[in-house]
Amino acid sequence: MELLRGICKLICQNKARSALLLGALLIFVTFCFMYVGGNINPFYSGMSIKPQSAQINQNETTKIIKKVGFIPFYTKKDMVYESKNPGIATVSDDGIVTGISNGVAVINLTVRGITAQTQVYVTENAVVHYDKGVYIGGVKNGKRNGYGVMKYENGNVYKGSWKDDTPNGYGVMTWKNKNRYEGEWKDEQFDGFGRLEYKNSYTYTGGWLKGGFHGYGEIKWKNKDEYKGEWKNGQMNGYGVFSWYSGDRYFGQWLDGNRSGYGEFIFSRDRSRYVGYWAQNLREGYGVEYISGKLRYEGEWTKNMYEGIGRLYIDGTTIDYEGEFKNNKPVFK
Template sequence: LALVDKNIMGYIASLHELATTERRFYSKLSDIKSQILRPLLSLENLGTTTTVQLLQEVASRFSKLCYLIGQHGASLSSFLHGVKEARSLVILKHSSLFLDSYTEYCTSITNFLVMGGFQLLAKPAIDFLNKNQELLQDLSEVNDENTQLMEILNTLFFLPIRRLHNYAKVLLKLATCFEVASPEYQKLQDSSSCYECLALHLGRKRKEAEYTLGFWKTFPGKMTDSLRKPERRLLCESSNRALSLQHAGRFSVNWFILFNDALVHAQFSTHHVFPLATLWAEPLSEEAGGVNGLKITTPEEQFTLISSTPQEKTKWLRAISQAVDQALRGMSDLPPYGSGSSVQRQEPPISRSAKYTFYKDPRLKDATYDGRWLSGKPHGRGVLKWPDGKMYSGMFRNGLEDGYGEYRIPNKAMNKEDHYVGHWKEGKMCGQGVYSYASGEVFEGCFQDNMRHGHGLLRSGKLTSSSPSMFIGQWVMDKKAGYGVFDDITRGEKYMGMWQDDVCQGNGVVVTQFGLYYEGNFHLNKMMGNGVLLSEDDTIYEGEFSDDWTLSGKDNSGLIEQVGKCSLLPYFLKVCKALVLFLL
């Protein structure tokens, strides 16, 4: 051991002090558990379901802490009969287990306090508490006989937290028994700081809970029911008129309440909650007309708060910034274990990751976005889900789908979904992409403003289905337009030519698997105008085609000289009808 000779006895004495006080502490916790907690849990009509659940959680965390202390006391007895190396102390070696257990217990008891748990226990537990008042005072170490029973019970449940100060004190005593330059001294010193730091931190958490409870007692009843949550803590509020809404009506009432997870704007009997994870606050300069002004930006609203003085402006800006930063970190303001220094406060990032459900925007109403944000708007990679099952996953820019992304749209009638994978611009499909329809069709090509536009390939069905076909060519505003090729694979027929408004229009060629060939003009999917028709037996007809199936021209045998005077006319009519059926 790196002990100074004269401090060996001090080291042993400090170890015995720790072991003795730990056994006493365990005995007290066991008494509280068996004589107070268990009887309380067995009472009927303890209050709301939430209250009962919170009390059960307190009891569970208390039991866990009690077990840990009991095990620690037993380990200290063994330790005193062994080598007694400081680094082997359980409280040192497994400090994170102790720190976490005390933190979890404090969280459960402060949540119970915030929800008015002690007040709700008053009525169902009054008889039990009156009968055991002397026991309560003895266990809680409250000597004032005028102290109310609920206050005694409150003190009793917070009693375990005080043990952290004792750990810090004993560890510091042990540290002084070693040379300052020794690793044992440094380890004991650091651990002592950790326990003391946590004790102070949990003390602040208790005060925050008591401050929040006092606020709920004065807050309007209906809003309390909707806003009150076990983990929610009050940071500051504007009832002293230190903060007001810019351009508010003369007789309007605007009350701003900053919690650890949200900024609430209350007006008479209504209120709105702005989650801190998606809230941005920045000071307004005097040049911008913002004397003592704070600009608040949220995904769907933007407003300016005016403080009464520059000092109030600084106070609110700091409070909001710190609360937002802490909400984004998802942790308390407790320094990391092993560090005695306080957390360095910083401005919350303009770009961040957060989850938000829209309530106002018509296009996004009730949709939930989870991803990257920039100054109040989705920006970067994220996932957007609608209640009806629609989902977009990909890149965003300035609040809109922009870049590469994947979009799914359920089709309830077919029990399938449409699926698009490709590029977006300003919230719409734009650029190269692949759209798979619930019907089985697949389009690969260019999009613009959510429509097929440009060159693309549309496949309908599969080779094993009844009507597989393929179109490759130009599209304008979601319709075939310009040059394109339509191939009916099942029937073995192909059209190559011009299109307009989704129909064959202009010059084109039709070829069938039976050897029929037509080249000429088309109008509204029909052969109309000049054209050449070639049959499988090399018979050629060249002339005018009309809408009423009449032909005007001659064939290669010279037999057709005028309409209606040719034995081949029925044959050509049959051919024409077959081609038109293909086009339709």
């Protein structure tokens, strides 16, 4: 604070130096602002390293290329490289990675508390011929283990992690017909998070369990329909939003791929809207219908029709009929 007062006093006494001193003041204030509790303010910091992933053989090397954003006054001494898996790959103070044994190593670069990360796959580069194709990669106890590439005779290619002869961990499968899966595997099945592209059908991104959609996921079909929500056993289960290319939309509960439970459906063709309960994609139970934004009917439904006790409105507020309905019509007694 005393330094700031001194600078202000000098500015007042000597106008000729005011511009220079004002510039120095701005630099000082900016420098102070960038430090919060002794650390660089993340607003002014940014860093990445390349490649984001790399593959090398044992005893081979690769260079980690840094890209540092605005981190002022850093030097080479501030740059700290670290291998989280030194038994698989080591890294020098200059960012040179050396493959040691088969597997995946995580390499970190830290500059003043800001850390970027990359993965390095180390393989033995063994070549094994199978009846269905050729494998190039890590082998342990006579089985495919670690990172490897399997080129099948039918044109399919798998690149990724293996465990005891089956895809396990992260991997990419590309089929001859250009379909593609990228994500996590367990015992040769999609399991975890992944993205599946069926070129002539749909693209799904989200959770998997034993080869089926599971957890939260998003799917977009070729016809531009799409669903975002919960899945179980490969079907829409739980809460989700389905948007049709026609403009219709449904927000609500699903059971085994069907609208079931509480939900809201908006019909684009006539701006009508239904809010209530569903069963097997049909309005079932209590629900409210709006036409052109105005309340039309509230009451019980059966298989998409007014059925049971309800109210019919004329202009959204005036009750036209209240009582029993059957087959979409009032029952007059």
